[in-house]
Amino acid sequence: MSEQVAILDGNTFVVSDGCGDIEATPTDTVGLFSFDTRFLSTWVLTVDGHRLNALSADNLQYFETRFFLVPGTGTVYVDAKLSVIRQRAVGGGFHEDLIILNHNDKPVSLAVRIDARSDFADIFEVKNAEGKKGKYYTSVEEGRLVLGYQRETFIRETVISATGGRCQVDEQGLSFDVRIPAHGRWETDIEVAAIVVAYHGRRPRGRELRKVKPKYAHDEHKARPNIGQSLEQWVAGAPKLECEDIHLRLTYRRSLVDLAALRFSPPVSAGHNLPAAGLPWFMTMFGRDSIFTSLQALPFTSELASTTLKALGGWQGARVDDFRDEDPGRILHEMRYGETAAFEEQPHSPYYGAADATALYVVLLDEYERWTGDAALVKDLEYEARAALNWIDEYADLQGNGYVSYQRRNEETGLENQCWKDSWDSIAYADGRLPGFPRATCELQGYAYDAKVRGARLAREFWNDPAYAEELERGAADLKKRFNNDFWLPDKQYFALALEADGSQVDSLTSNIGHLLWSGIVDRSKAKAVAKHLMSDRLFSGWGVRTMATGEHRYNPIGYHVGTVWPFDNSFIAWGLRRYGFAEEAARIAAGILDAAVFFEGRLPEAFGGYERELTRYPVQYPTACSPQAWSTGAPLLFLRTMLGLEPRGDDLVVNPKLPGGAGHIALLDIPGRWGKRDAFARGRMPLRHRHVTED
DSSP, X not given: OOOOEEEEETTEEXXXXXXXXXXXXXXXXXXXXXXXXXXXXXXXEEETTBOEEEEEEEEEETXXXXXXXXXXXXXXXXXXXEEEEEEEEESSEEEEEEXXXXXXXXXXXXXXXXXEEOOXXXXXXXXXXXXXXXXXXXXXXXXXXXXXXXXXXXXXXXXXXXXXXXXXXXXXXXXXXXXXXXXXXXXXXXXXXXXXEEOOSOOOOSSGGGOOOOOOXXXXXXXXXXXXXXXXXXXXXXXXXXXXXXXXXXXXXXXXXXXXXXXXXXXXXXXXXXXXXXXTTBOXXXXXXXXXXXXXXXXXXXXXXXXXXXXXHHTOOOSOBTTTTBOTTOOOSBOOOSHHHHTTSSSOSSBOOOSSHHHHHHHHHHHHHHHHOOHHHHHHTHHHHHHHHHHHHXXXXXXXXXXXXXXXXXXXXXOSOOSSSXXXXXXXXXXXXXXXXXXXXXXXXXXXXXXXXXXXXXXXXXXXXXXXXXXXXXXXXXXXXXXXXXXXXXXXXXXXXXXXXXXXXXXXOBTHXXXXXXXXXXXXXXXXXXXXXXXXXXXXXXXXXXXXXXXXTTOOTTSTTTTOBOHHHHHHHHHHHHHTTOHHHHHHHHHHXXXXXXXXXXXXXXXXXXXXXXXXXXXXXXXXXXXSBHHHHSHHHHHHHHHHTOEXXXXXXXXXXXXXXXXXXXXXXXXXXXXXXXXXXXXXXXXXXXXXXXXX
16 A cells, blocks of 8 residues: 555654555655654564555544554465554654454464664755754663764654563664464554754744743653644534535534644643644744634634734744844744754744735734633733734835835745745736736735734724824725725736836736735725626636636646635635625635535645636646645635624624525534624525536
């Protein structure tokens, strides 16, 4: 069985083959990873010197799987007299139960062996095939195998131990001399612990909130699940979905389970959780991703939002640092804990190269209070929110025209595009030309506008500063007026993707205009034209809104940001359409993406192909999409909010549903918020749509 099997728990994950074996090449993500380091690159089980054949691999929970194996016979027909079961649970490493069953009526003697090695590759070294600069060491200590790597004060160790008799440990792995009686069994428990002996990286600076020291090293050499709240508790604490569509129920549960799997406790979070961005490359804290996911999940759980706000505030920029693209008040883009970040071969300790996360931080803080009524956190984070708002005007206006724009200061490793579409070719003219820098993309202005409007509410209601509130409101009104003039393309009736420093309008038609509706920066007189473009055949594929419209020079249905469909993107576009009264259009987008989820077994990937729905019976997979990915996991949650029309109004929850045709009855029960718990009910009344779901 060649199919890979992945289990994860926060920042730790294991990717193996279908037998549970690990044989990593320098450039793949097979292995045991934790805090951006691969702690096992080889983990191979043999019986009497032979590899095993897989019967099945059963995912019990997101952090646990079971492999059923048999010895090979060298023929097509397998009539095995032995069964081998490996049950593996991840957490700070992993715990593996190894069981061998003898089905014969005679006893059997076996030589069981597990070969173990680690290359301690940094996640960036895996992506870029880079070599190591430190030294490896291996030792056997008190019956434990210790695999180690050291570069100055940066030390990582994998500690392996086993219970069960007759285990011999050597520097290459574990061996067991096994004798099993007729129809008997043998088993052993194996612990593989990922140990961070020392952390060599930049600690938080600034206020006392930012002075929490990272603490990673285990007190005991044992793997332990990072689940302070069990999966059952997590799911039970979420609202209950009742509906006639079994696929929607499965997608909803898959979203809750995957969000639980991606829960991550960064060092400044005091054990609380925020969403890691996605498997395999992004199992860490991302400012933009964590904020968007927290917004999606707010009607279902507020813990992710509160932890995200505290953690990102704790690492908020405090100085001008060109290597990290850091400014005072700027919210980080990405935080890494591996070797290349520790020795500043990458700027990710943390890296601040995102032009949107800072404004979105204020948006999340306001939305969090609107749902929870947690005024204490709004007051506690006043400094951080003010610093973020100040960054918009003081540091983000690189063009001197009053708009948020970006240009990397770290030319070697910094991101060229610092918006959510951060691939090199995502921002382009209709004829394919790439604009110069600085670039002011349209959605950045929408986020800045929204942050100012929301910041004004916070200043007036919680910070006792009406003068500052009025200043922010004036700034927001001015920004909206200028934006609707400077970015509007009157001949094409949509907003430019970006402005160059000389005022040139980058004229590609993209999904970014949907984020403008979500932010509220679009004049009402222009909203209908924007909605019409979003639902046109050029942008809407039938499955969802493409990142770039057909007919644009760089359009590619399987291009990362130039034609694929992103579920996260669509969830905020639908929310924006609903904000401007286009409820039916929002429901169509929700229906398309949720239909696509059926073909992905309820787990929406990072992106999928932008081909027309009529061209394929199923959404075409994007070859390197992350799965699960946090903001794709959160997309069904935001679609439910949008379809049900859930909006907090003071201490009340407003329900104003608009469902797609064929949705039937939907009830979301026990929605948490400042009101306690509320229920929402809806029934679709639009004509039944064709779901394009086949029986096979």
